[in-house]
Amino acid sequence: MPNIVVGELNFPQVGELETEIVERKGIGHPDSICDGIAEAASAALCRYYVEQYGRVLHHNLDKALLIGGRTRTWFGGGQMFDPIVFHLVGRATVDVEGATIPVEEICLDSARRWIRRHLRHLDPDEHLQFHTWLRPGSADLVHLFLRRSGAPLANDTSFGVGYAPRTETEQLVLEMERFLNSPAFKTEHPEVGEDIKVMGLRRGETITLTIAAAFVAHHVKSLDDYVDKKIAVREAAARFADERIDRPVTIHLNLADQEEEGSVYITLTGTSAEAGDDGQVGRGNRTNGLITPFRPMSLEAAAGKNPISHVGKLYNLTANAIAERIVEQLEEVDEAYCYILSQIGKPITEPLICHVRLRTSSLTPGIQQRAVELATEHLEQLPELWRTLMTGRITVF
Numbered sequence: 446m447p448n449i450v451v452g453e454l455n456f457p458q459v460g461e462l463e464t465e466i467v468e469r470k471g472i473g474h475p476d477s478i479c480d481g482i483a484e485a486a487s488a489a490l491c492r493y494y495v496e497q498y499g500r501v502l503h504h505n506l507d508k509a510l511l512i513g514g515r516t517r518t519w520f521g522g523g524q525m526f527d528p529i530v531f532h533l534v535g536r537a538t539v540d541v542e543g544a545t546i547p548v549e550e551i552c553l554d555s556a557r558r559w560i561r562r563h564l565r566h567l568d569p570d571e572h573l574q575f576h577t578w579l580r581p582g583s584a585d586l587v588h589l590f591l592r593r594s595g596a597p598l599a600n601d602t603s604f605g606v607g608y609a610p611r612t613e614t615e616q617l618v619l620e621m622e623r624f625l626n627s628p629a630f631k632t633e634h635p636e637v638g639e640d641i642k643v644m645g646l647r648r649g650e651t652i653t654l655t656i657a658a659a660f661v662a663h664h665v666k667s668l669d670d671y672v673d674k675k676i677a678v679r680e681a682a683a684r685f686a687d688e689r690i691d692r693p694v695t696i697h698l699n700l701a702d703q704e705e706e707g708s709v710y711i712t713l714t715g716t717s718a719e720a721g722d723d724g725q726v727g728r729g730n731r732t733n734g735l736i737t738p739f740r741p742m743s744l745e746a747a748a749g750k751n752p753i754s755h756v757g758k759l760y761n762l763t764a765n766a767i768a769e770r771i772v773e774q775l776e777e778v779d780e781a782y783c784y785i786l787s788q789i790g791k792p793i794t795e796p797l798i799c800h801v802r803l804r805t806s807s808l809t810p811g812i813q814q815r816a817v818e819l820a821t822e823h824l825e826q827l828p829e830l831w832r833t834l835m836t837g838r839i840t841v842f
Contacts, residue, residue, distance in 0.1 A: 447795055447824045451813040454780060454804040459739045460612040465647040467618045468736040471626050472563050473639025473659065473716040475724025479509040479531075480842040481563060482556045483726050483749030486533060489555035490548065491752065491835040498541060501831060503582050503590040506535035506552070507749035507757075511724035514572065516713050518662045520671070523713035529573045531556070535749065536582035549577045564639050565631070566661055567714040589790060590754055596792035596828050597754040604786040605760025606741045607733065609768035614652055617690055618645040619734055621654060624685050625678075634681070636664035636674050638715020651693045656682065658699060662711040671709050675699060730842045732761040741782065747841040752831035756787040758841065759827055760796070767801065767820045774819060777812055780804035783820070793827050 515527035557569040638659035686694040727746020745757035768781040
C-alpha cells in the first residue's frame with residue numbers, strides 16, 4: 446500500500462483571512478501560449494508514438510521560450526515589423542531501430558494548430574517564427590523510462606501539491622477569465638483579444654478584480670469607440686461577478702491606459718506577445734489554473750512533461766484530484782490538502798509519502814480510513830492517466 450498519512454489541518458482557512466490574492470493568466474498570455482504549445486506538442490508526440498509503436502516513448506518538452514515581436518498599432522489596424530519568435534526545447538525519442546521519427550514536424554504542426562484554435566488574430570505563419578531544439582534524452586533517464594515491469598518508475602525526485610475546495614475569490618478569478626475568453630463573449634465583444642490577466646484581491650468582504658485585456662485594433666475605430674467598448678466590457682464583467690457571488694466586487698479594466706493622451710491597450714493580434722511581453726513555460730498558472738500565493742504551490746512546469754513517469758506533472762494533477770475527491774465524497778470534511786513526494790527510480794504508484802490533511806470537526810478513524818482509500822485509488826490509477834492527457838482533455842495550466 447502507498448505511504449499515506451492522514452492528519453488534521455490546523456491553520457486558518459484562506460477564505461477567513463483578512464486578505465487573499467489570486468491570479469490567472471488567460472489563454473493568450475505569453476506564458477500561457479508557451480504552456481499551451483508545449484503541452485500540445487507532448488500530446489501530439491504521444492499519439493504518434495502510440496500509433497506507430499504501441500506505447501508512449503521517452504520525451505520531455507517542458508522548456509519553451511517566447512520572444513515578443515515588434516508591432517505598431519493604431520485605431521483600425523496595425524503592422525508587425527518583427528515576428529514573435531518561439532523556441533521549443535526538450536528531449537525526445539527521435540529514432541527507433543534506425544527509423545527516423547519526424548519529431549520536429551510533429552511538434553511544429555501541433556504548435557500551429559494550437560495557435561489557430563486558441564488565438565483568432567494571431568497567424569502562426571505570418572506572425573511567428575518557430576524553432577525547435579529537440580535532442581535525445583540522457584542514456585540513464587531513457588533507460589529508467591524503459592526499465593519497468595509494472596508501474597512506471599519516477600523519473601525525478603519531486604513533489605506535487607493540491608487542495609480543495611476553491612475559495613470564492615479563487616473560483617471567481619478562474620471563471621472570470623474563462624467568461625471573458627468564451628466564444629459567446631467573443632461573439633458579442635470581438636474587440637477583446639485572448640491575452641487577459643485577472644488579478645483578484647479579497648480584503649475582508651470586498652473583492653477587487655484588476656483585469657488587463659488586450660483589445661484588437663481592427664475592431665476599434667477611434668479613441669471614443671475604445672472608451673465606449675471598454676466601459677461595456679467592464680460592465681459585462683461586473684454583471685458576471687454579481688450573478689455569481691454575494692459580496693461587493695469592484696472591477697478595474699486596463700488601468701495603464703492614459704485615455705487623455707490616446708495611449709490605450711490595443712494590439713494587432715490580441716496578445717501582448719506581439720510587442721510588449723515575452724513568455725516561458727511554467728511561469729504562469731499552476732495545474733489547477735491559478736496562481737495562489739496564500740496556498741502551497743509547486744514550481745514545476747507541468748506543461749510538456751511526459752505523462753508516463755514525470756511526477757512533476759502527474760503528482761500535481763493527482764494531488765488536486767485526491768483533495769477534490771475527498772471533499773466531494775466525505776461530507777464531514779470541509780477542506781483537504783494533499784502533498785505527494787516521489788523518489789527517482791521508484792514506482793509512481795508508491796510515493797515516498799502522500800500526506801493528506803483534512804479540516805473536519807472530528808478526524809475519526811473512519812474518516813482517516815476512507816481518505817486513505819480514496820487517495821490509494823487515485824495513486825493506483827496513475828499509470829493510466831496518460832491516456833486522458835494524450836487527448837488534451839485535462840488542462841495543466
